Every structure is written in C-alpha cells, then in structure tokens.
Amino acid sequence: MVALGSLLQRLAAWQGYFSHMLRFYGPQIRGGATAVRLSLDAEGVSLPKDSPDILVCFDWEKYLEVDREVPLAPETVVLYEKAPPSGLRLPKKSFEVDFSEASRQATGSDHNKNVVALGLVKRLLGLCGDRASEAIQTDEGLHLLKQNVAVLEAGELLLAGHSFAGLELCPAQDRSVKVVLHGNAAVAQGALRAGCRAFFGYPITPASEIMQEMQDKLPRLDGVFVQAEDEIAVMGLALGASIAGLKAMTATSGPGLDLMTEMMGLASAAEVPMVIVDVQRCGPSTGIPSKAEQSDLNHAIYGGHGEAPRVVMAPYDVPGCYRLLVEAINIAQRFQTLVIVLSDQWLGQGFVAVNDAFLKQDYPLEELKRPGGEETGDYRRYLMTDDFISPMAVAGEEGLTYQMTGLNHNEKGWPAFDFETNQQMHRKRYSKLMPLCGRDGLVDVFGNENCGRGILTWGSSAQIVLETVRWLGLQDEVKVCVPQLIHPLPERVERFVKSTDKLLVVEMNYSGQFYRYLRAQMDMPRKTELYARAGGRLFSRKELSGPVTEVAR
C-alpha cells in the first residue's frame, strides 16, 4: 500500500502536482495494517480531506484497524479486492476488482497488484500526461514501474465499461516537476546546507530517517558520522566535535531527549554550539512511537536541573524543516548555544511534493565569533562583552588554549565557587539570547492583521489550523500566528496577543504546554480558549471547525 501511494505521488509530482502523503502504521515490525492517505493538488500543498475521493482497499480486515484515519464518505469511490465483511456498508460507487488476477495474467504472480491498482487510479485521475513515460524511464524512485510497464497498462484497462466523471484532476497550475521529500529528509538536507559536518545518532522512531540520510551523505562531504551506543554518548560525541570546530548536531525523539538532558545542561553552561532535533512522538515513557504529539515543549524549554538557557524552535511544514535547520545551526554558532528543534512524527514522516525553490534559495551562513588575535597570552574564553557573546577558539588553535567545565567558572573558564561569578555567568548566558526576541521574521502571521480575533498555534498543528480557517472561509474573520522561534519568545507574539480581544490556542498535548508557557509571560485576553488534547490521531478540519468558528464569531 505504501508503494502504491509513493509511486502515485511521484508520478503526479512529475506532472507538476503538489501532494501530501501520510503513512499510518501500527506496532507490527513488518506487515500489519498499513494505510496511506494521499492528497493531490493543482495549486499548492493542501492536507488530505477528512474522507477520501478514492479508496483502494486490498484487505477489509486490515482496513477496519485504520478506518478512523481514512473514513468512508457516501461519495467515496471504493476499489476493493475482496468482499467486505457483512455489516460494513459500502458507498454506492464501490467496485470489486481482482487486482491479483490482473497481476497474475500480466506477470504470473500476484506480487504486483499494487501496480495494477496504480494503473487504474492513474486512469481515473486522468494522470496520463506526456511526462509519465519519461518519469518512469528516468526517476530512480519509479524503477518498480520501469520493470512493470505491462502491469501498469493492464491496470489502466480495468473497469473499462464504467464512467468515472468528476475524478479527473484539473491541470497542474505550474507544470514544473515537484520535489518529493519528508520532514526528516528536509531536516538533514537543511543541516548539511548550513554546514553541519558532524552528526551522531542512535536509532529511534520516528527520527531515524534523519540519521540515515546523514549516514548516506556526510561521508561524501568529508564529514563525521557515528551511530553511537546510546543517546548519552551521542551528545558527548557531538559536543566533542563542536569544541573541535565542526558544526555538530543530532536528532532523536522523546526517550532519547531524556538521555541527552544532562549534556543539554553542559552545552548551555560551557556555551558549546549544538543542535538537537526532536521528532516528537506520543509520550510519556515509550508512549506511542509511531504517532505524533506536541508534548516535549516543556522538556525542550525547561528540561534539566539548574537554569540552562537554550533556544527552542519548531517548523510547521516540510520546506520549513529545511529553512529552520539553517536558522538553528546559524543561531547555535552565532550565540554559542544549544538549539532544540521540535518536529514531530507527522511532519517528519509525511511525504510532500512541493516546489524546490527552498532548496535553491540563497542562505547566509553564520560562523563563530572569533578571537581577534590581541588576546594571545591572556585569552579569556568567557570574556564579558557588550553582547555577552565571547570570542570562541576551538581546540587545536595556537595561542588560545583554555579549559572548559560544567562547574561554575570565571572568564578564563576556571572553576569559581563564589556567588558573584555565578550570578554574572547566569546573566551572561541569559542575556546573550535576548536579541533573538527581535527576530520577528521567525513568526508567521496569516490573515487579516486588523481583526481582533486570533489563533496562536505551533508546529505541525499550524497546518491543519490554517487549512480549517480556509475551509471555513474565515480568513477575514480570524488571523493566525505561528511562531517558529518559541524560546526565547519573539516580541511579535506578544504584539499579536495584544492586538486580539478573543484568542484561541491550539496544540496537540494534554495539558496545554504552549498555552501555559505564553500565560507565564504575558497577559492574555479574558476570552482566551485552549484547544489541546493528547496525540494519537491527527487533528481534522471537522474537529477544529468548532473551536475555530467559535473564536471567529
């Protein structure tokens, strides 16, 4: 089923169609119930509708395990292989099709029933543009089709006597070939673009694709890659590479972030540049590894003992994952700080087909503030400066030796056990990040700026909130604010809140972590509502239409 979805997405991308595909899978190691939900769009990436226009089903028993993710509507066209169990009422336009038999006739085995189904769906969608055969011949991702052109054609001939008017796609507005990738790939590629040359990881769902992409690409760039023994070692390796001058990072999910926490404190205390990407899944503890939740925000902002300032960012779409990694690595270097980027399973593992402009854009890169030369002999690694950022030498540089420590330390980096130095260094570490509050560009505001009704949301929830507002036609009634820099909080967020008299906060965690974080920093309108719930199922337009309509009213 995943192959069917991926091939269709790629074929459509060659014709210029945008798309979004999400995979649903259970706890099984291999096999089990799997579903993909794919939406194709002629104008821009939109989220799949709550119910599909076309449903292909190979196995009704498996379908019933995932039916909440792909519910049937009366107008859904259903193409299925085996008769449904009694009691399941199918929509009017349902067709039993023997995909396996068609595959057997074409190749002698039923292994290619998904290609048969693809042929049929392709015809229904009218996806027969001139580029299809070129795509099949040249795109590595379509090699399965290259070997099975006859099977694909056999599929196209099925149900020949029926008319499926209304399912044909409108022509793609912009015919350029779209790039297909998921958030995890975008994270890795963005990091490499920003100059990351050291990655250390440990396998964990749903973040492993980032590690795999780095493992694939870093050696060719003379970079350093190690799959370590655990996430504690991962952070140690990354900090070691960073003090020796490489732009270093790691990626993990909640349980790994737990193990990294002791060295999050060290990175903050010793002011070592570091980026951690947390592809969030349902917690606490092992939780639901394969499903998204936005519940690591508290940990990202506050996790660890003592007070260890760090930067927390959250992309909300796939191109944003790429752009934000460039930002994160730049900020880590410029401010000599830990940056935690919060993605999630939905964003990380959902494939989109999009314009590749974000890959081609020019990105200015930042480097460490360097010692100027006059320090030789008395280099002070933690020198108090006007902007609280000290020039940083890296291990191996002549004349600039210094000693780092997780102990409280003075300007030289030497251990210090007095209140005054402790206070001074806390002030340094907090104050150096304050200019980030002016980074209004890292806050996106959508809709009519002058209206007094607002929604604040973050991370992948923003996509479905924006989609719901559009779906309800409320763009002029309510504006939406999505900060991608969450901590420290850009001033623009407070200005947004102040400009509203009625506010809704939407996020996918049980306790409303973002809402509470905001409330701790600013007064919010008396009419502020929170829509928050645990992860495990995606938000849908239908689910959010109640609270969104309410705030716009």
Add this chain to the structure above:
Amino acid sequence: MMMSRADYRTGVKPVWCRGCGNFGLLSTLTRKLFPGLGIPKHKALVVSGIGCSSRIPAYIDTYGFNSIHGRAVTIAQGAKLARPELTVVVIGGDGDFFSIGAGHLPHAVRRNLDITCIMVNNFVYALTKGQTSPTTPHLKRGEGAFLSRQFYPPVDPLLDMLSYSVSTRASFIAQGIATDTAQLGWLLEEAVRHKGFSFVSVLTPCVTFDPPELFDTIREKARYLREGEVVELPESSPDTPWVHDPQNIGLALRLAEVSLMEEPLLGVFFKGGGGMTDAGLSAG
C-alpha cells in the same frame, strides 16, 4: 621548541589533599609526557569526567574539558574525530570509568580511535567523601584493613579494570603507580604513541579516605612486568618459563586475572598491532 613544565601548568591551584596521588599524575603529564613527546600545548586536549582526578584539566594549560560524570570518553572521541591531529587524553577515576561510565568503554574500544584513557584508581569515591567504588577491595566486615574508612564495606565483588579492558580487547593496556612517576611517564608515552585506543590504570593512594594499609600493601607487593622477562605465574616453571610478551592477548588475560591485592603488576599488559589511523572512523 623546548617546552618546560611551566608551559603546561595553568595558574590554578589544585584542590587535592596534601600527599594525593593525583599530584604525581599531574607532574608526569606536565613535566614528562607533553614536553617529552614535544606536543605543543594547543595540540593537546585533556577531557575528564567528575571526581578528584577529573579536576585536572583546569591545572593543565592545554585545551581541556572537565565534563560530566562518566561521559568524558564520549566527548574525547567526538573531538578526535573532528580533529584527528589533536592528542586526546581522557582522565577519570575508578567510579567515573568503571561505574557510571562503564557502558561507554567497550564501544570506545570497538571504535579504536587513537585516544589515551588514564584511569586513576584510588579505590574509593573520594570527592564525595569516602563511599565504596567498584574497585574497593571486597572484604567482609571486620575481616581486614582494606575498607574505606567511613562507610559500609562493599557487598559486591570488585570489578577488575584490567580484566575488563583485556576482555574487551582494548588495543593497549598498561598499569602504573602514581608513586613511580618515571615508569608512569614511560607508560603514558607508550600509550600516547600507540595508534589506537589505549587504557592505562594508575594505582593511586587516597590519603584521606583509603586506610593507609591499602596502598602500603600495593606498593610493597608491586612487581614490574617487563617484555622478555619471566613472569611469575604458577604455570611458569624453570623448564618451561613463561616470558612476558605484550603482543600475546592470551597471556594478557592470564596476567589480568592476578589479584591486585596479592600481586599488583606494573607495566604494559597488552599492545595490539595495527591500530586505526589517526582519522579512525572518518577514514572509512
């Protein structure tokens, strides 16, 4: 360029007790190892964890990182991978390397990067004032003198660091004693010169929390292991003498089994050939 001891010391005064074995290690590093090998101070990185000996980076004017309990070896590897030209030395105590950080060691051995781990074994958690460590000699209460002074005797058998290191096949394994800085200096030079992961145990007195009899016994019973000389094992006889050969991992395993309290052996236990290049993994 000649470097003197003064070049490798910072102005920071050590926190250690008078008579602490760590002074022996500090002077071995700053007077012998770094100047002896002609390592410019900016080309060396000393990484430590938490503990008495782990305070050492602040006293050595190379690049240094006094990091987190048990994790020094991970940071050291990251730095070595990023800058293979650095001489990377990891320093920690018995608790640091063999209790909280034990999980990282076999993997560091496996990666076999060219770094040197110096384990300062003083048989006790001294920074936290005298609790038993994995290397505190195991005796029943009242049975003998080898217990830390303040707290309860260890209930678990000790973890033998040398056996552990040999069994994981660390590519260089040696043991020295803080009171013989001449031999210690030589061992550390050999360890740093060795291309691959080197492990050096340094028997060290804790003058505050070890009973004096403990280190006195070790010093009295200590014997030197020298390449080509006969080793005193029951299996060795005048007719078929066992001769020390640091290339022989089987012999190293047998020697590591010799109880530290009965016969502390000082010297190179094992030296594997053909360690990885400086670049280690990144060369692959």
